[in-house]
Amino acid sequence: MTTTLTRLRMATQKSGRLAEASERLLKDAGIKIRSSKGQLTARATNFPLDLMLVRDDDIPTLVGDGVCDLGIVGQNVLEEYRLDPANEDVDVLCRLGFGGCSLRFAAPADEAFELANLEGTRIATSYPLLTRKFLEDNGIQAEVVTMHGAVELAPRLGIADYVCDLVSTGQTLEANGLKPVHTILESESVLIRTRADIGSEKSDRADALTTRIDGVIATAESKYIVLNAPETALEEITRILPGAEAPTVMPLLGREGHVAVQAVCQESVFWETLEALKRAGATDILVMPIEKMML
Ligand SMILES: Nc1ncnc2c1ncn2[C@@H]1O[C@H](COP(=O)(O)OP(=O)(O)OP(=O)(O)O)[C@@H](O)[C@H]1O
Ligand SMILES: O=P(O)(O)OC[C@H]1O[C@H](OP(=O)(O)OP(=O)(O)O)[C@H](O)[C@@H]1O
Numbered sequence: 553m554t555t556t557l558t559r560l561r562m563a564t565q566k567s568g569r570l571a572e573a574s575e576r577l578l579k580d581a582g583i584k585i586r587s588s589k590g591q592l593t594a595r596a597t598n599f600p601l602d603l604m605l606v607r608d609d610d611i612p613t614l615v616g617d618g619v620c621d622l623g624i625v626g627q628n629v630l631e632e633y634r635l636d637p638a639n640e641d642v643d644v645l646c647r648l649g650f651g652g653c654s655l656r657f658a659a660p661a662d663e664a665f666e667l668a669n670l671e672g673t674r675i676a677t678s679y680p681l682l683t684r685k686f687l688e689d690n691g692i693q694a695e696v697v698t699m700h701g702a703v704e705l706a707p708r709l710g711i712a713d714y715v716c717d718l719v720s721t722g723q724t725l726e727a728n729g730l731k732p733v734h735t736i737l738e739s740e741s742v743l744i745r746t747r748a749d750i751g752s753e754k755s756d757r758a759d760a761l762t763t764r765i766d767g768v769i770a771t772a773e774s775k776y777i778v779l780n781a782p783e784t785a786l787e788e789i790t791r792i793l794p795g796a797e798a799p800t801v802m803p804l805l806g807r808e809g810h811v812a813v814q815a816v817c818q819e820s821v822f823w824e825t826l827e828a829l830k831r832a833g834a835t836d837i838l839v840m841p842i843e844k845m846m847l
């Protein structure tokens with residue numbers, strides 16, 4: 553039994569776009585979470601970890617202030633937090649590969665837009681600091697109107713001329729007669745860690761959990777490739793293998809001049825890659841998923 557003091561605390565989104573993926577990530581890292589509906593905390597049963605289930609906007613503050621040791625949050629929310637000099641900064645440990653979106657200016661769909669059009673207008677956003685910084689950096693004077701949701705409605709309501717909001721498929725913009733015109737931030741979710749002193753025991757545990765999460769992320773993209781090839785094609789084949797370092801090369805019994813090649817590819821392996829390998833002389837190509845990885 554670990555005492556409350558030495559259990560790690562991680563802040564994750566209670567419900568919303570990051571909640572399910574955060575839970576899945578921890579599950580893939582071998583963490584079993586016991587949660588009951590409506591609760592604001594959840595306890596891991598096989599790792600000294602408690603989850604604080606909160607609104608995503610509060611996650612950087614909780615981690616920055618050392619109330620939580622780790623957190624999972626979108627870079628969009630983190631960068632907005634970082635722009636307030638009163639806030640304690642956090643360390644970003646790794647990108648998590650989900651929650652991909654971008655923060656973009658949007659204009660009426662029929663407008664011939666250029667950045668100069670923003671001058672002297674009103675812009676609605678949930679990211680006032682990022683929006684103001686962009687405007688300042690580009691020498692544009694405009695009024696920023698902060699809204700906490702339904703930002704895309706602002707032009708129709710006559711509250712603003714333009715919006716600056718998160719976009720992924722663009723459907724919400726389109727449904728509101730808007731189009732994306734300029735990106736100010738590309739974002740995905742990241743794992744963050746407090747800079748507060750958490751003591752060596754918790755620190756070791758945070759390192760262990762981070763190593764597991766790194767492994768999960770690496771595994772998601774990685775594949776194990778096995779193929780046979782003439783020795784003369786080895787150089788070309790190694791060049792084609794995506795993100796593979798130092799493949800294992802073994803002789804093939806009874807096939808003079810041919811070898812078996814095994815490699816971990818740390819990037820997506822597409823059909824085009826297999827076709828290129830085949831053209832280079834590879835045969836019997838197998839691509840296998842990797843279940844666990846510790847780097
Ligand atoms: N359309 C999208 N596609 C992919 N990821 C998105 C999208 N919109 C937002 N995200 C990412 O998911 C995060 C959470 O989005 P969500 O809409 O659930 O936030 P929220 O409504 O502010 O939730 P909360 O109640 O926690 O404050 C965003 O901060 C962003 O990083
Ligand atoms: O480009 P799209 O795929 O249409 O996604 C963009 C929408 O997604 C997010 O809101 P969400 O749906 O999470 O609702 P929220 O405003 O309640 O956070 C974001 O604030 C946009 O409104």
Ligand SMILES: [Mg+2]
Pocket residue numbers: 607608609
């Ligand atoms: Mg929020």
